[in-house]
Amino acid sequence: MTARIIDGKATAASLREDVAAAVARLKSEHGITPGLAVVLVGEDPASAVYVRNKGRQTVEAGMNSYEHKLDAGTSQDELLDLVAKLNADPAVNGILVQLPLPGHIDTSAVIATIDPAKDVDGFHVVNAGRLATGLPALVPCTPVGCVILARQVHSDLSGMEAVVVGRSNIVGKPVAQLLLNENCTVTIAHSRTRDLPEVCRRADLLIAAVGRPEMIRGDWIRPGATVIDVGINRIPTDEGKTRLVGDVAFDEAVEVAGAITPVPGGVGPMTIACLLRSTVEATRRQNGLEPV
Amino acid sequence: MTARIIDGKATAASLREDVAAAVARLKSEHGITPGLAVVLVGEDPASAVYVRNKGRQTVEAGMNSYEHKLDAGTSQDELLDLVAKLNADPAVNGILVQLPLPGHIDTSAVIATIDPAKDVDGFHVVNAGRLATGLPALVPCTPVGCVILARQVHSDLSGMEAVVVGRSNIVGKPVAQLLLNENCTVTIAHSRTRDLPEVCRRADLLIAAVGRPEMIRGDWIRPGATVIDVGINRIPTDEGKTRLVGDVAFDEAVEVAGAITPVPGGVGPMTIACLLRSTVEATRRQNGLEPV
Numbered sequence: 001m002t003a004r005i006i007d008g009k010a011t012a013a014s015l016r017e018d019v020a021a022a023v024a025r026l027k028s029e030h031g032i033t034p035g036l037a038v039v040l041v042g043e044d045p046a047s048a049v050y051v052r053n054k055g056r057q058t059v060e061a062g063m064n065s066y067e068h069k070l071d072a073g074t075s076q077d078e079l080l081d082l083v084a085k086l087n088a089d090p091a092v093n094g095i096l097v098q099l100p101l102p103g104h105i106d107t108s109a110v111i112a113t114i115d116p117a118k119d120v121d122g123f124h125v126v127n128a129g130r131l132a133t134g135l136p137a138l139v140p141c142t143p144v145g146c147v148i149l150a151r152q153v154h155s156d157l158s159g160m161e162a163v164v165v166g167r168s169n170i171v172g173k174p175v176a177q178l179l180l181n182e183n184c185t186v187t188i189a190h191s192r193t194r195d196l197p198e199v200c201r202r203a204d205l206l207i208a209a210v211g212r213p214e215m216i217r218g219d220w221i222r223p224g225a226t227v228i229d230v231g232i233n234r235i236p237t238d239e240g241k242t243r244l245v246g247d248v249a250f251d252e253a254v255e256v257a258g259a260i261t262p263v264p265g266g267v268g269p270m271t272i273a274c275l276l277r278s279t280v281e282a283t284r285r286q287n288g289l290e291p292v
Numbered sequence: 293m294t295a296r297i298i299d300g301k302a303t304a305a306s307l308r309e310d311v312a313a314a315v316a317r318l319k320s321e322h323g324i325t326p327g328l329a330v331v332l333v334g335e336d337p338a339s340a341v342y343v344r345n346k347g348r349q350t351v352e353a354g355m356n357s358y359e360h361k362l363d364a365g366t367s368q369d370e371l372l373d374l375v376a377k378l379n380a381d382p383a384v385n386g387i388l389v390q391l392p393l394p395g396h397i398d399t400s401a402v403i404a405t406i407d408p409a410k411d412v413d414g415f416h417v418v419n420a421g422r423l424a425t426g427l428p429a430l431v432p433c434t435p436v437g438c439v440i441l442a443r444q445v446h447s448d449l450s451g452m453e454a455v456v457v458g459r460s461n462i463v464g465k466p467v468a469q470l471l472l473n474e475n476c477t478v479t480i481a482h483s484r485t486r487d488l489p490e491v492c493r494r495a496d497l498l499i500a501a502v503g504r505p506e507m508i509r510g511d512w513i514r515p516g517a518t519v520i521d522v523g524i525n526r527i528p529t530d531e532g533k534t535r536l537v538g539d540v541a542f543d544e545a546v547e548v549a550g551a552i553t554p555v556p557g558g559v560g561p562m563t564i565a566c567l568l569r570s571t572v573e574a575t576r577r578q579n580g581l582e583p584v
Contacts (some may be wrong), residue, residue, distance in 0.1 A: 028528060108427075129421025130426075132469075133461045162560060167472060169425045176480075177424075180459060183484040188468075192475040194451045203440045 003146045003227075003257040006149050012269035016061060019276045022292050023062040026283065032280065035064035036094040036120065036275075041079060041105065042072035054096070054272055060149065061276050066092060073163045076105045080113050085117040093286055094120035094279035117286055120278040122267070131177050138278055143175035145270025146207055146228045147182065152228045153259045154205075158183035161202050165189045165216065165247070166209035171230050175207055195219070208247035218252025227260040228254055230267050285288035293551040295519075298441050304561035307440065308353060311568045314584050319577065326575035327356035328386040328412065328567075331380045333371060333397065336363035339390045346564055355567050358384060361507070368397045372405050379407040385578055386571035400417045409578055412570040414466065421572035423469050428583070430570055435467035437562025438499055439474065442530040443520045445551045448495075449477035453494050457481045457508065457539070458501035463522050468501055488512070500539035510544025519545055519552040522559050 023088030026032045036058045042050045046206040051067065058065040068082060079097075086092045095118045101107050111119075116126035122140040130137035150157060162184035166172035173190065179186045179255055189199045191210075206227045208216050213233035221227060246263035253260055261267055281291055318324045328350045334342045343359065351359035360374060371389075378384045381565055387410045393399050408418035415431040416582035442449060454476035460462035464480065470507075471478045471553055481491045483502075492512040498519045500508050505525035513519060523539030538555035553559055573583055 121295060125418055125421030125425060125427065127421070128424045129417030129419070132420045132424040133417060135417065161486075173424060173472075180465075180480055180482075183482075185479065185481050185485040187477065187479040188472055189476075189477050190472075191452050193477040194453070275426050 003254045004153070004225075004259040005254075006152055006228075006259050006261045008145075008149060008261055008266040008269045011020065011152055012145075012150060012273040015273040016057065016276060019273070019280055020061045026280070026289075028063070030287065030289070032287060033062070033064055034093045034279050034282060035066060035091045036096065036102065036279045037066040037092045038067065038087075039053075039068045039070065039076050039082060039086075039095070039097045040099070041070045041080070042102050044100070051098055054275065057272050057276060058279070063276070064278060072102050074102075074105075074207060076109065079105060079110060083110065087113075087118060092118065093283040094118055096121050096123070112241045113163060118282060120275060120282055122278070123169070128169070128174070131174060134181065136285075138282060140170055140174045140275035141271045141278060142171050142230060142267060143178050144265075144274040144277075145267050146171075146175050146230065146243075147178050148274070149228055149261055149267065150205055150226055156184040157205065160184045160204040161187070161188045162205040162207065163189055163200055163203035164207045164209065165196070165200065166207075166211070166230070168209065172207075173211040175209065179205070210247050212247055213245045214247070216248045216253070218249060218256045221248075221253050221256045222286075223256055225256035226228065227257045228267060229261050229263055232268055233264060243281045295546045296445070296551040297546075298444055298518075298553045298558060300437075300441060300553055300558040300561045303441060303444055304437075304565040307562070307565040308349065308568060311565070312353045314572045318572070319354070321541045322579065322581070324575060324579060325354070325356055326385045326571050327358060327383045328388065328571045329358040329360065329373060329381075329384045331362065331371070331387070331389045331583050332392075332396050333362045333366050336392070340393075343390055346567065349564050349568060355568070356383065357569060364394050366394075366397075368401065371397060371402060375402065375405045379405075379410060380440060384410065385575040386567075387411055388413050388567065390497045403509060406446060410574060412567055412574055413456070414570070415462070416510060416525070420461070423466060426473065428577075430574060431470065431532075432462055432466045433523060433563045433566035434463050434559060435470055436566040436569075437559050438463075438467050439470050440518055440562060441553055441559065442497055442518060442565070449497065452476045452496040453479070454497040454499065455479045455481055455492055455495035456499045456501065456541075457488070457492065458499075458503070458522075460501065463501040464499075466508055467501065471497070471499075502539050504539055505537045506539070506541040508540040508545070510548050513545050514550045515548055517548075517549035520559060521553050522554055524560055 003241045065202040111123045116124045122138045127137045162179045164176045167190045176186050176188050197220040209230035229246035229248040234242045293396045348356040378387045403415045408416045414430045456468045456472045459482045468478050468480050489512040501522035521538035521540040526534045
C-alpha cells in the first residue's frame, strides 16, 4: 500500500483564494481593507525570508502589509512602544512579531503587550485561554493548518483516535485543543512517554510535532492512519549538502499510512495561509462582523 | 485484590493544616492576613451550604472571610459593581462568585470581570491561558485536588498513562493540563469517544469527571490502576431515600483498581482545602512573595 499524499501546497493555494475572496467582500460590502503588521528585529536570514513571504502573500490576498524592520540592537522598550502604537492604529488589524527575538528582549513581555484582538499568531495568554475554554479565539497558525489538512482526508474527525507527539505552546498543545473541539479522543505524548511507538500505533490521526528528524518510524504507524508531519528539519546529505526532512521517516511511513503530508510541501505552506485567514477573522471581529 | 482507599478527608485535613501554617507565617513574617470574599446570589440550598463551609474553613485557617449574600433578583450590573469593588479592595486577596448564578446573569461576563490575580476559582481566561501555556496560574480547585490525591499513591506521576474522562472547563480540561505538567501521557476521552471502556483500560491513572452515576464499570479498569472519581451524583435508593455515588461503580472498581477515591470522602473534601491554598498563593503573589 502506498499512502495518499496530502498536498499542502495546493490546499494552501485554495485557502489563499478563499481569503482573497473574503477580503474582496470586506472591501466591497464594508469598505474595509484588512492590514497586517509584521515586526522583524535583527538580521536572522530565515526570519527575513519568512517575513518577506508573509508580506508578499498578504498583498496578493488584497490586504495591506506593514513591515517594521528593526535593528538587532533595538531595546525592549522601543519594541514595546512600537507594539503599543500598532495596537492603537486602526489600520492595523493583525500584529505579528517574528520569533525568535534577540536574547536581550523578553519574548513573553512582548507577546503580553499585543492586543489579544490583533494577536494573529494566537500566542497571547488570553487567546490560549479562550481556546482552552472553547471560546472564539485567534489560534496559532500551524495547528489550524494541521486540522485543515486532516480534514482534506476526513470530512468529520469526530470519534477519531488522535495522538499528538510534542507538547509545545506553539503546536502540540493548541493542536490538541483543536482536535478535542473536533471531538477526537486526544492523546498528548512527549519525551517522557514510556512507550512512544505503542502510543503512536493507537492513532487514526497522528500529528508529529517534536522537531527531531525522522524520529517516528514506519512501524510506529497504524496501517491506514492519517499522518500530519509538522517537523521541518534540515539535515546534511552524503554529498555535503543539506535537505529538509520531517519528524516522520517518510519513506517508511508512506508504505504504511493511509494518507501523509510530505516535507516540504505539507504543513509548511499552510502556516502563512492560515495567518492570512486569521487576519481576516480578526478584522471581522474588530468590526463587529460574523466570522466567515 | 481490594484497592487501597485514598482518604480525601484526611488528605484535605492535612492540607488545611499546611495552609493554616502558611497563613500564620504570612502574619508573623509580613503582617499580612489573607482575605477571601465569597459572593452568593440567590437562595440555592446546596450553594448556601457550600458557601457556609467555605466561610468556616477560611476562618479556621486564620484568614478573613467576607461573605456577600445578594438577593436572587440582583441585576448583573449590581453584581459587576460588587466584583469591581472587591477587585479594588486590598483586604480581599481572593474572590469567588458561587456558581450557578441566576439565569438573568451572564456568568462569563462576571468571571471576566474578576481580577485574574484574585480569581481563586481559576475560571478567568487569563488563568486558563496561563495554565495552558505552562505559566504560573491560579488553577481550578477540583483538578488540583485530583492531582494531590493521585500523588498520595505515586510520588512521581511522570510517564504514567493518564486517561481523563470528561472535558469540562471546570475539571476535565484543566486536570489534563496539570497531568501533562506532571509529565503524564494524557488522553482526554468524552461522550464522542468510540470505545470508552477500551480507552479507560489503558490508564495507569484514571480520572472520572463525567457527572453520570456509576458509568465507569469495574471491567473498564486496568488491574492495579489508580482511580480518581470526581463525580458526586445523588441517586434514589430502593427505600425512597437518596445516596451519593461517583462516576465509577465503586463496588466493582474496588476489586480491580490498585487505589481508588471513595464518594463521598474522596475528591469532594479536597476542593475547599485547595481553594484555601489558592487564596494563600494569590496573597503571596499579590505581595511579591515566592510561592510556598
